[in-house]
Amino acid sequence: MYNGLCTYLCQYSGKTTLLKILAGKHMVGGRDVVRVLNGSAFHDTQLVCNGDLSYLGGSWSRTIGSAGDVPLQGDFSAEHMIFGVDGVDPVRREKLVDLLDIDLQWRMHKVSDGQRRRVQICMGLLHPYKVLLLDEITVDLDVVTRMDLLGFFKEECEQREATIVYATHIFDGLETWATDFAYIQEGELRRSGRYSDIEELRSAKNLLSVVESWLRSETKLPKKEPPPRPETQARRSSPFDASPFRSSRHMAYYR
Numbered sequence: 001m002y003n004g005l006c007t008y009l010c011q012y013s014g015k016t017t018l019l020k021i022l023a024g025k026h027m028v029g030g031r032d033v034v035r036v037l038n039g040s041a042f043h044d045t046q047l048v049c050n051g052d053l054s055y056l057g058g059s060w061s062r063t064i065g066s067a068g069d070v071p072l073q074g075d076f077s078a079e080h081m082i083f084g085v086d087g088v089d090p091v092r093r094e095k096l097v098d099l100l101d102i103d104l105q106w107r108m109h110k111v112s113d114g115q116r117r118r119v120q121i122c123m124g125l126l127h128p129y130k131v132l133l134l135d136e137i138t139v140d141l142d143v144v145t146r147m148d149l150l151g152f153f154k155e156e157c158e159q160r161e162a163t164i165v166y167a168t169h170i171f172d173g174l175e176t177w178a179t180d181f182a183y184i185q186e187g188e189l190r191r192s193g194r195y196s197d198i199e200e201l202r203s204a205k206n207l208l209s210v211v212e213s214w215l216r217s218e219t220k221l222p223k224k225e226p227p228p229r230p231e232t233q234a235r236r237s238s239p240f241d242a243s244p245f246r247s248s249r250h251m252a253y254y255r
Contacts, residue, residue, distance in 0.1 A: 014187060015167040016057065019133045022165070023055035024048060036131055056124040057135040078111075078119050079104035088126045096122045099148050114140040121149070132156075134166045143172070150177050171208040183211070185218055 020026050021034055024041035028034055034041045037052055047053040082097065082104070097104065100118040108116065117140040125132075132153075138146045150173050156162045157179075168174075181198060183191040191214075195201055204210045 015184070016135050019055065019057070019135045019165065019167055023053065023133050025055070051127045052130040053133075054124065054127070054129040054131070055133045055135070056121065056137050076108050077104060078102055078106040078108065081108065081119060082122055082126070085123060085126050089128075092128070093122075093126055096125055096152075099145075099152055101145060114142070117141065118145070125152075128160060128162075130162060132162060132164045134164060134168075136168050136170075138168070138170060146170075147173050150174070153177065171206070171211060174207050178207075183214060190214075 017026070021028050022036060022041055024034075024036075024043075024045075024047065027042040031040045031043050037047060039047050041047070041053070082093065082102070096102075100122050102115075102118050102122060106115055106119070108119070111119075117137070121137055138149065141149065153164050153166075154177055157164060166178075178195050181192065181195050181201070182189060191198065200210045200213070201207065
């Protein structure tokens with residue numbers, strides 16, 4: 001059974017925050033508020049330790065200095081990094097290196113953003129998973145590599161019965177990949193369900209045209225008024241009240 005789940009969350013909907021909550025990186029409410037694979041996403045650390053739950057986001061290459069003991073942007077080769085991950089099936093590793101067209105001699109302090117992203121994706125997929133959360137990881141990939149990667153994800157779902165949640169703004173090639181679809185706008189779930197059950201998707205030539213029509217219709221709706229802000233408490237008297245710099249952040253004093 002193909003268990004892939006494609007999730008589209010448009011701007012201002014908090015897609016990264018939502019995926020990180022599902023990945024157990026943020027705690028929300030009590031132990032049973034967010035559950036993945038019959039466990040608490042935040043509290044059941046074994047979900048991540050066992051590799052059952054995996055998260056791959058777009059900020060990894062810029063904000064993380066190392067993966068375990070392996071630096072990401074020092075004077076190291078891609079081979080040093082990829083082969084530095086323990087407990088990997090060599091067949092799976094070779095397949096990913098070939099699929100992502102990685103040159104094992106790349107030096108990580110010299111590669112482009114797209115090349116670094118390929119190494120990132122490869123390392124993130126080396127170990128099999130039951131649930132994979134993807135936060136727009138294909139933005140730096142060329143068309144051929146991106147389509148090959150989507151093909152790999154489809155195989156993962158069909159052959160290993162993995163579930164993949166993919167948040168993206170790039171819709172090319174998703175028509176034959178996704179089984180379920182969620183459209184979220186400004187934090188609200190506007191449309192969701194099986195891909196084959198959404199009327200517009202059954203009659204459209206591609207997913208992009210459908211999402212474009214949804215987004216254009218959203219722009220015609222009146223914008224929501226922001227919630228009223230609580231009354232600002234009276235400020236304490238300060239000797240700096242007469243200063244011309246009082247309104248700046250470092251000179252403001254509040255209760």
